[in-house]
Structures are given as C-alpha cells and as structure tokens.
Amino acid sequence: MSGTSLDGLDMALCRFEKTAGRWEYEVIAAETRPYPDVLRAQLEEAIHLSAYEFVKLDVALARAMADAIRSFLATQPLRPDFLASHGHTTFHQPSLGITSQIGSGAILASLTGITTVCDFRTRDVALGGQGAPLVPVGDELLFGRYDACLNLGGFSNISFRKAGRRVAFDVSPCNMALNYLAGRLGMPYDRDGATARGGTVDGALLDVLNGLDFYRRRGAKSLGKEWFDAVFRPCLDAAALSVPDKLRTLTEHIAMQLAGASQGNAGETMLVTGGGVRNIFLIERLHDLGSKTLVVPDAQTADFKEAIIFAFLGVLRMRGEANCLRDVTGAGADSCGGAVYLAE
Numbered sequence: 001m002s003g004t005s006l007d008g009l010d011m012a013l014c015r016f017e018k019t020a021g022r023w024e025y026e027v028i029a030a031e032t033r034p035y036p037d038v039l040r041a042q043l044e045e046a047i048h049l050s051a052y053e054f055v056k057l058d059v060a061l062a063r064a065m066a067d068a069i070r071s072f073l074a075t076q077p078l079r080p081d082f083l084a085s086h087g088h089t090t091f092h093q094p095s096l097g098i099t100s101q102i103g104s105g106a107i108l109a110s111l112t113g114i115t116t117v118c119d120f121r122t123r124d125v126a127l128g129g130q131g132a133p134l135v136p137v138g139d140e141l142l143f144g145r146y147d148a149c150l151n152l153g154g155f156s157n158i159s160f161r162k163a164g165r166r167v168a169f170d171v172s173p174c175n176m177a178l179n180y181l182a183g184r185l186g187m188p189y190d191r192d193g194a195t196a197r198g199g200t201v202d203g204a205l206l207d208v209l210n211g212l213d214f215y216r217r218r219g220a221k222s223l224g225k226e227w228f229d230a231v232f233r234p235c236l237d238a239a240a241l242s243v244p245d246k247l248r249t250l251t252e253h254i255a256m257q258l259a260g261a262s263q264g265n266a267g268e269t270m271l272v273t274g275g276g277v278r279n280i281f282l283i284e285r286l287h288d289l290g291s292k293t294l295v296v297p298d299a300q301t302a303d304f305k306e307a308i309i310f311a312f313l314g315v316l317r318m319r320g321e322a323n324c325l326r327d328v329t330g331a332g333a334d335s336c337g338g339a340v341y342l343a344e
Helices: 037-044 051-073 105-112 121-126 134-144 175-183 189-196 204-208 227-240 243-262 279-290 299-319
Strands: 010-017 022-033 087-095 098-102 117-118 148-153 155-162 166-172 268-271 293-297 339-341
Touching: 010 051, 022 051, 022 299, 037 051, 051 098, 051 293, 087 227, 105 339, 117 299, 121 134, 121 268, 121 293, 134 155, 134 166, 134 189, 134 299, 148 243, 155 243, 166 243, 166 299, 175 227, 189 204, 189 243, 204 243, 204 339, 243 279, 268 299, 279 293
Parallel strands: 148 268, 268 293
Antiparallel strands: 010 022, 087 098, 117 339, 148 155, 155 166
16 A cells, blocks of 8 residues: 555555454554655656656556565565555546556566556546545445544545445545645654644634635545645645644644544544554544544554555455445445456
C-alpha cells in the first residue's frame, strides 16, 4: 500500500481464514519502507509530469516496490500465495471515468515471481462508481465489531453501517494538507500536532474551508490530489497567516468535519487508524468535538490496517467474490475488482 501522504511503502504479510462464516486474519510481519527522496519528489509531482515521464515513473515505482518486497520477504519463513498491490494513486477524477494507480502489476509479478493482484479501482469507476473508498469491505468483514471505522491518511475516510448497509465516503484532506503546511517550516510533518497546538484558530479561514462545495455533497464521494491542488491548497495559500495559525485552523477544520461525519452513525465505538493517529492534538480535538468513543488500536493495526485490507481484497478477488460495494461507491453494481498477473 502506498498512501497519498507519501510516508512510504507499507507491506504486510498476512494469513486469512474463514471459519463458520467469519473471516479472521493474522499479521505475520509488517514493515514500512520510506521512499528515496528522488522517488518521493517524483510521486508528489506525478500529476504534472509529461505522458512519457509519467510512464517512466510507473516502471520506476514498480521496480522499487519489487526490490522492497523481495528484501522484506527474504527475512520471512513463508512465501505468499500472491501479492495484492494497491499501487500509488496519481489521477482520481471518477466523474470523468478516471482513476490511476501506478506501480505496474506486470512488473511486480515478473520481478518477484509471485502472482500479483492490482488495479483494484478501475472496475468500479467503469460501473459509474467513485472507485473509493475500498476499505469498507474489510471494515465490514474484518473489523465489524466496531460501530464505525475512521482512517486518517492523506485524506480521511469513514465507514459505518446505517439502515442495514455499509455507508462510506471520503471526509476531508488530512495528512496531505497538514504535511504541506509543515513543509513550509522545513518539517516532514508536525510531530504530535505540537506546532498546531501553539497556533490560533482564524475564523475567516475556517469559514472558507468549511464552506467548500465538497462538504455539501451527500452520498458516495471521494477526493483526489487534483482537488487538493486546485481547490483546497489555494485556500491555505491565500490566507495571510503564520504557518502555526494555519496549522491550528486546519486541524480544527479536519476535526469538525470528522465529528460531523461520524454523527451519521448511531453507534458508540469508532476505530481510528492511519498515520493521523500519531497527531495527538488532532485526536484531542476530535475527542472534544465528537460524541463517539475513539478506539486507537495497537501500533501495527493503526499503521497497517489499509495494507491488511488490500491483502484481503486480493483474497476476495482470487476467490471471485465481491470486493467493492455499490452502496459505498455509488456504482451500478457490486463488483470483483482487480487485474491478475500470473507468475511464470
């Protein structure tokens, strides 16, 4: 799994078993490999590359992923039945029928010698869906004991059951926006939210952010880096504020949107995962503004839940079972998404 916050490549070696109609999982090993600075910079600017340079990046990322996977597996006693690779999202505009995750599955299968499942989103987009979020299938079948599941990644997303069906959608920018502002101070991220904690909420900027059209939309909806670059980031840039004040206002905005989104769920417990769980100040503000009991799991689950779930989506794909829900994405039908490249 490679997330939009560009923390690195998350790898999880998992075992899944279905007993008496219930799925169980075990994480045998998990590791994050940070990207080299050059590759990270290229991924950050991927949507601005020429077609030729974009295709070269697809190949370069896949080769780097294959190297990381082989190194990771060399330390493990087990060989996986297959790889399930989300890749790295570059373009995502489902209203135009566009979603692109680079990191060629064909190259992964060829260089690792392991059958590879990839390209999980395009089938759903072809069926008229958002192609996102995809983790609610795993939320339902692996983490269903929680009333809601919240992921704090580059973007935040939430899923929960309502009226007997799974509801899920992207909520707001999260680490992508916070890290962008932290970068203005020469930091990769705002550790613990300490800089934001020292700032002051600016009412005018908060109103601008909360008033964006995306937040008035209902039903299936998802966010992409293009929207962040074209709509959200200019709001941050236009505000004549110090970076700490921008971070404080942004943190308040994110917490408000998350608290509001969680109100659609009548349950009590909300599992919170993703890199954002390390932002102590953000979690405090969500606790203060929301009404749910926040459950932050062990570090491995918090850090690798998405990688675990994409491994599970690969299991469902190899079994020919639905791994994308129309109720979540707004597609015309449930689907079994993912391209499969067989190992030789």
